[in-house]
C-alpha cells in the first residue's frame with residue numbers, strides 16, 4: 025500500500041455534454057457575507073416515492089435554489105435545515121438533477137463552494153428514492169453501493185462524517201477505510217454489510233485485494249480531489265480500483281475538484297461514460313482561486329519567519345483559527361515548536377495523533393495549525409480566518425487549495441503568502457497561473473501589533489473582578505504620586521506590560537528582519553552608473 029505514515033500525503037459556468045464538445049490590520053475587518061447561494065438554474069419541483077414534497081411554501085419562494093425546488097425528501101431537508109442549510113449552492117443546484125437522473129459527471133467549483141454535498145445529496149436520494157432504489161441491496165453482508173475515493177485520511181474522515189449524518193437519516197451505513205488505522209474494524213463493518221465506503225486509495229486497494237471489499241454491487245463511484253491522488257502517487261491504485269468494476273454501464277461515476285489538471289481530464293475520458301456531463305463553474309475564468317479570500321504577499325527572509333508569523337496572526341486572524349503551510353514535514357515541526365500554542369500536522373505523525381490534532385483544532389483547543397499539504401485539500405474547518413504560506417508553493421493547484429481553507433461557504437478570509445525578496449518571481453508565477461492579484465504588504469510593524477494587543481488588553485480589563493482593587497490600590501496610588509506622568513500615560517504603560525511590551529522595536533519593510541531599518545533614498549537628479 026502507498027499509505028504508510030511515512031508516505032507523506034503532501035503529496036467549476038457551463039453545463040455541457042462531453043460528447044458535444046501591510047494594509048493596516050484594522051482595515052482588514054472580517055465581514056461575514058450572506059451565505060445564501062445566488063440564482064442558478066433550479067429544477068422543476070418533483071414528487072417521488074410519495075415522500076417528497078415540493079410545495080415551495082415553507083421556503084423563500086423567490087430563491088430558485090431553495091430546498092423546496094429540488095427532489096429532496098423531507099427527512100433530508102430537515103437534516104439540512106438543522107445545519108442552517110435552506111438553499112443549495114450553485115454547484116449543488118446545477119448538478120443535483122443530473123446526478124439523480126443517472127448521469128456520469130465532472131463537477132468543478134472553487135474551494136469552499138459545497139462540492140461535497142453536491143455528490144452526497146443526489147447519491148442519497150438516488151439510492152433511497154431514485155433510480156437505484158429498486159436494485160439496491162439491503163441484506164446483511166451486502167457489498168457497498170457507493171465508493172468514494174479521497175486523497176487524505178482527514179478528508180476521508182470528513183466526508184465519511186457527512187455521509188453518516190445525512191445518510192443515517194435513511195438508515196444507510198457508512199464505513200471509512202483509510203491507512204494507518206487498524207484493519208479489523210473496517211473488515212468487520214464490510215463483512216456485516218455497508219452501503220457507503222469512503223476511503224483513501226491505498227487502503228481501499230488493500231481491502232479489495234484481501235477480498236474484504238467487493239465492488240460488484242456498486243452504483244456510484246466518486247473521485248474527490250482526484251488530481252491530489254495523482255500527486256501523492258496513487259495513480260496506479262486509483263486506476264486499478266476503477267478498473268475493478270466489471271459492468272460499468274450499471275455504475276455512475278462522479279468526479280469533483282476545484283482544479284482539473286490533465287490527468288483528471290484523461291481519467292474522466294477513460295472511466296466516465298461518453299455521454300457524461302460537465303458542470304464547470306470556474307471554466308476559463310482567469311481567477312481560479314477563491315474570490316472571497318483576500319490574497320496578500322509579504323516579503324520575508326527565512327530567518328525572520330518565526331518572528332513575524334505570530335505578529336501576522338495577531339494582526340490578521342481576528343481571534344479565529346490560522347493554518348500555516350510549510351513545504352516540508354521538518355519545517356512544519358520546527359515552526360510549530362517556535363510558535364506558541366500551535367500544533368503540527370504532517371504525514372510522519374502517527375495516524376492516531378493526527379486525528380487528535382485535527383479534533384483539537386476543530387474544537388478550538390488550539391487555534392494555530394502548522395501543516396504540510398496534508399491539510400491543503402478539502403478540509404472544512406469552521407472559522408479558519410487566516411492562511412499563511414511560508415513560501416510560494418511549487419504548483420498553482422497547491423496555492424488554490426491551501427488558500428481555499430478560508431473564505432468558505434460565503435464567508436471571507438485572508439491568505440498571506442511569504443516570499444524571499446530575491447525569489448519574487450515565485451509570486452509572479454502564482455499570480456499568472458492562478459489569476460490572483462496579490463496585494464503587496466510589508467511586515468506588520470511592532471506598533472501595529474502592539475496596538476492590536478493593546479485593544480485586546482483594554483477589552484480584557486473589563487473582565488477583571490473589582491475584588492482586585494483593594495489589593496492593588498495602594499501601589500497604584502504610590503505609583504501615581506511618585507511619578508511625573510499622567511494617570512493615562514501610566515495606564516498605557518501598564519497595558520503594554522500586561523501584553524508583554526517593555527519596548528517597541530523596528531522591523532525592516534523589505535526583509536521583515538527585526539531591528540533593521542528600511543531607508544528610502546531619493547535624489548533630486550538622475551544618477552548615472554559607469555556601466
Ligand SMILES: Nc1ncnc2c1ncn2[C@@H]1O[C@H](COP(=O)(O)OP(=O)(O)OP(=O)(O)O)[C@@H](O)[C@H]1O
Nearest residue numbers: 109111112113135136137138139140282402404433
Ligand atoms: N447549500 C449550502 N448552504 C450553506 N452552507 C453550505 C451549503 N453547502 C455546503 N455548505 C457548507 O459549505 C462548506 C464548504 O463545503 P465543502 O467542504 O463541500 O466545499 P468544497 O467545494 O468541497 O471545498 P474544497 O474544494 O475546498 O474541498 C461546508 O462547511 C458546508 O457545510
